[in-house]
Amino acid sequence: MSIDWTALGQVVVAGLIVGAGIPALFALGLRLVAGTSQDAARPADAGPGEPKGPVVIARPSPLRIIGALLCFGTVVGAVAAGIVFLAAGGH
Template sequence: MNDWINLHALWQIVVIGLLAGAGLPALFAVGLRALSLPGGGGAAAAATAGAEDDDDRVIGGSTLGLAVAVLCFAVVLAAVGWGIYLIVAAT
């Protein structure tokens, strides 16, 4: 063990940095992808006249995809809130 470099602390910083720096954006992307899953056929019945080309609606989306997206977004939001809490509590 080197007196100048604490390898245990360095390893912890690398792991947390990878999880927060790459893991949270990847989890957010998974949530966005889950929102775009196709529905079970309810979109055609819910479409109004002249609005068939409008793909910005959540109506008719997959219920499972919406649940996965909510879970992903909740985890990301909790991690951001925890990070803000740690910063504020340290002062």
């Protein structure tokens, strides 16, 4: 019984791409679409235990939104391709 190293390598690479790459792209898309937060100015009369005030969340730039859409589009395309592959017989 011999191991086909080429086939094993292909399975490992495909598993890394699908198992780690697609979720990483989704996480990158979420990070790009999330705005940056900044603490609002603390009132001068606030005591040590009192809250600082509201958190201001800046809107992401158009470039970040485009990057997030590209990431999400790639993830949706990969999921759709997987569904089509399985529905076609999975060979």
